[in-house]
Amino acid sequence: MSTFKTLDDLDSDQRVLVRLDLNSPVEDGEVQDNRRFERHAQTVRELAEAGHRVVLMAHQGRPGDDDFVSLDQHADILAEHVGRDVAFVADTYGDEATEAIESLESGEILLLENTRMCEDELPEEHPDDKAKTEFVQTLAPLFDAYVNDAYSAAHRSHASLVGFPLELPAYAGRVMETEYEANSSIATREFDGQVTMVVGGTKATDVIDVMNNLGETVDQFLLGGIAGELFLRAAGHDVGFDVGEMDLFDDQWEENHETIESLIDERGDQISLAVDLAYEDEDDERAEISVEDIDEKDKGYLDVGSDTVAEYDPVIRDSEAVFVKGALGLFEDERFSNGTVGVLEAISETDCFSVVGGGDTSRAIEMYGLDEDDFGHVSIAGGAYIRALTGASLVGVEMLEQN
Numbered sequence: 001m002s003t004f005k006t007l008d009d010l011d012s013d014q015r016v017l018v019r020l021d022l023n024s025p026v027e028d029g030e031v032q033d034n035r036r037f038e039r040h041a042q043t044v045r046e047l048a049e050a051g052h053r054v055v056l057m058a059h060q061g062r063p064g065d066d067d068f069v070s071l072d073q074h075a076d077i078l079a080e081h082v083g084r085d086v087a088f089v090a091d092t093y094g095d096e097a098t099e100a101i102e103s104l105e106s107g108e109i110l111l112l113e114n115t116r117m118c119e120d121e122l123p124e125e126h127p128d129d130k131a132k133t134e135f136v137q138t139l140a141p142l143f144d145a146y147v148n149d150a151y152s153a154a155h156r157s158h159a160s161l162v163g164f165p166l167e168l169p170a171y172a173g174r175v176m177e178t179e180y181e182a183n184s185s186i187a188t189r190e191f192d193g194q195v196t197m198v199v200g201g202t203k204a205t206d207v208i209d210v211m212n213n214l215g216e217t218v219d220q221f222l223l224g225g226i227a228g229e230l231f232l233r234a235a236g237h238d239v240g241f242d243v244g245e246m247d248l249f250d251d252q253w254e255e256n257h258e259t260i261e262s263l264i265d266e267r268g269d270q271i272s273l274a275v276d277l278a279y280e281d282e283d284d285e286r287a288e289i290s291v292e293d294i295d296e297k298d299k300g301y302l303d304v305g306s307d308t309v310a311e312y313d314p315v316i317r318d319s320e321a322v323f324v325k326g327a328l329g330l331f332e333d334e335r336f337s338n339g340t341v342g343v344l345e346a347i348s349e350t351d352c353f354s355v356v357g358g359g360d361t362s363r364a365i366e367m368y369g370l371d372e373d374d375f376g377h378v379s380i381a382g383g384a385y386i387r388a389l390t391g392a393s394l395v396g397v398e399m400l401e402q403n
């Protein structure tokens with residue numbers, strides 16, 4: 001059980017600084033609504049209805065990436081879910097931001113600009129150093145309390161997550177509470193039968209690192225997405241390279257290939273790789289190719305193929321517990337959704353205990369008409385959830401516990 005304070009412990013009429021995780025998919029510059037908005041809206045609404053002045057911080061993307069955008073659209077999407085206005089100021093802690101904060105009335109909500117647009121937010125440093133930054137030192141005196149609701153970002157030692165709890169009384173928001181309880185209990189839970197983990201997505205570095213620590217807990221890993229291709233590359237296939245505009249592979253390969261090679265050496269029998277992959281042909285249709293037949297590094301692959309799904313399906317149906325982190329393909333494009341939807345359907349049709357994690361991946365459930373009730377827990381956290389599976393603590397949570 002956690003030892004942090006929650007919204008139930010908050011005094012009345014507070015000026016509250018709240019950290020959310022609204023990091024969302026961005027398609028052609030448009031921020032996509034997803035369950036992070038719906039879940040965080042609960043915390044925000046509760047604070048506003050209680051009459052607090054509510055100032056929100058969140059991040060979007062990483063500097064240099066296409067999805068590194070302003071939070072102006074996030075304010076509108078969040079307002080829809082909260083059922084109240086959410087004002088936005090395009091500033092993190094400068095004069096514009098401080099003026100907007102100071103003019104806030106009881107029950108009003110204000111969202112500040114993307115925290116990662118402020119130099120002090122990144123990189124990861126010790127909380128003591130983060131607390132000393134100008135960002136934290138300027139904002140903290142304007143508030144009575146800090147609420148961290150961003151469980152899904154709590155593995156990052158960034159200023160907005162670890163600096164403020166050293167300067168202000170700190171509380172967990174409702175999402176933080178729920179996700180913490182669900183995910184921490186998984187780490188200690190014991191299963192009688194096979195435990196399977198489906199690993200995909202684009203953040204290969206996050207998952208490969210964790211796979212290394214989950215070998216005792218997980219019996220079988222089913223791979224797809226970018227991590228899956230990097231494993232195929234390590235096994236000698238001509239996939240998992242940056243081609244065309246794709247730049248997800250080579251840097252992550254440099255960072256992880258030694259771990260991948262040792263995982264294949266030491267735990268090869270626990271790791272299933274795709275036997276076929278899907279790509280977009282000249283007619284813009286989905287086409288599939290057996291991994292054995294790939295002899296040129298000339299294409300980007302966007303999903304696992306149907307033979308792979310057919311191999312993964314019975315493994316899932318034989319499992320006592322299945323954990324999903326990351327999609328097996330670019331499921332947002334229906335042509336490349338078969339792998340992700342195939343494994344999710346298999347999970348939903350069995351009685352196994354299951355957790356589907358990841359801000360993007362959890363979106364596939366509603367996009368393809370699956371029922372959230374057919375899964376044990378749908379987490380809006382990705383990297384934080386898999387770290388929690390290993391029993392590791394999250395620095396953002398530790399800072400709340402010390403408070």
Ligand SMILES: Nc1ncnc2c1ncn2[C@@H]1O[C@H](COP(=O)(O)OP(=O)(O)OP(=O)(O)O)[C@@H](O)[C@H]1O
Pocket residue numbers: 025152200201202203204224225226301302303325326327328329330331332357358359360361362380381382383
């Ligand atoms: N072969 C592929 N090519 C391109 N994108 C892919 C491929 N396979 C998976 N993806 C993308 O991976 C994304 C999900 O993975 P990602 O690692 O970003 O996140 P997540 O696990 O959902 O969450 P979090 O960001 O919270 O850790 C999906 O949006 C999907 O489109």
Ligand SMILES: O=C(O)[C@H](O)COP(=O)(O)O
Pocket residue numbers: 021023061062152153156203359381382383384
């Ligand atoms: O989407 C996520 O998983 C969190 O917001 C963390 O984002 P990051 O991996 O860019 O730190």
